[in-house]
Amino acid sequence: MTAESAVETLSHPAPDTARDLVERAIDRGAMVTLFGACTVEYQGRAASSLGLGDRHVTLKPDGTALVHTDEGQQPVNWQPPGCDHSVTVAGASLVILSERTTPDEELEIAFETVAHAAAFDVSDPEELAVTGTEADLKERILETPDLVEPGFTPLATERETPAGAVDVYGEDAAGRTVVVELKRRRVGPDAVGQLNRYVDALRRDLHAETEVRGVLVAPSVTDRARQLLAEKGLEFVSLAPP
Amino acid sequence: MTAESAVETLSHPAPDTARDLVERAIDRGAMVTLFGACTVEYQGRAASSLGLGDRHVTLKPDGTALVHTDEGQQPVNWQPPGCDHSVTVAGASLVILSERTTPDEELEIAFETVAHAAAFDVSDPEELAVTGTEADLKERILETPDLVEPGFTPLATERETPAGAVDVYGEDAAGRTVVVELKRRRVGPDAVGQLNRYVDALRRDLHAETEVRGVLVAPSVTDRARQLLAEKGLEFVSLAPP
DNA sequence: GCATCGATTTCGTCT
């Protein structure tokens, strides 16, 4: 990150010229972008094929590959971090190959035409700071347990059960065990199923005479989720992250 | 998508020059990319702040915004399709603002330095064709129901229950109701919870004397998922998408 | 518009 960051660009380069730039950029750990008409083939956990069209391709120094069309937030094709990228010229085409193992996956991008190629030297020392997450909601409850209900006492977070870890584990004013499942946003049936699994597991694990309550804490619930809560004898408390 | 796709680029432009290019590109429905040192602020469903660093920014004609660092497949910040993008100059900075309503969300990218700016005219007539999905697994079972078990007869797909839609609904050789939940890959406790919700719901809905079996079809299960299946009296059949 | 669920989910954390 400098006032004059190192940038190398080519407009409508010949395949050989583009290959040289991409090869050098990958070698020195730069970020590469390509734009042009290409086809994309993927094989791995699934398989896909994409006919000729204009796309924007990004190769990151960590081994990520992204193929973006003009629509959508998600790339139309991609490869996760840790892949090996290589570039070759096949006839008049520039071919990008991105591969990895465990699982075996391969992404091939064949540019019939490269309209633009660029290499960027990237320096990014900063970490993203996010608020409004489930972790923030948990802290809020640990600071003010009464928000769950008067007399609630947290005893542990991430307490392990045979069905997984409970977000907040505690007891109510009457000494009954309380399992709290937190969600940062409006919840559906899946969250009720999750809470129910934990309550079930603890009822099995703890002594038979121990009463176990399950409380779902979230900003709101859907109708179906509320129905499922009622059927399972579980409770809901409306609360959002700070 | 032409042999000479329209591409406009600037290296180390002045803020005003970059603003003009970005503004014109947005107006004509082109894809915009920017690279340089910037800060990013987000407020909406959550909130985040990102200090100064080199990033690659993409603005798509459908209103998507993406901010990528040198690491990770996911953008460090973003805005989904449907947002309004605007560009202004504030002092020496180029500021990109991306906004939407329902929910109210705002992303502000302030470039201290623009190392590169580009506008791409995109034409992409092709649709992605994917195989190896859950839908492919479903088709496989409908074609050859014996893969679930000899004598299995599918009666409906996406059959509605009070707990959600069942992937494949049918009956076994003895006439018992069978609920099949499909997963394209190895499954954990969540899938068992899902299947259990459907089975529970149907046992309530159907007459008391009707026996309901639940079968999870996936390539494999985790130990915990297998344990939960056993506790709930549910079954597992190993099968992968074609 | 909301609800539900799949996804080549990705990502972080912990075992």
Add this chain to the structure above:
DNA sequence: AGACGAAGTCGATGC
């Protein structure tokens, strides 16, 4: 490496 659950998840479908 695998398991488990969160995510500003996104995206597709149905109501």
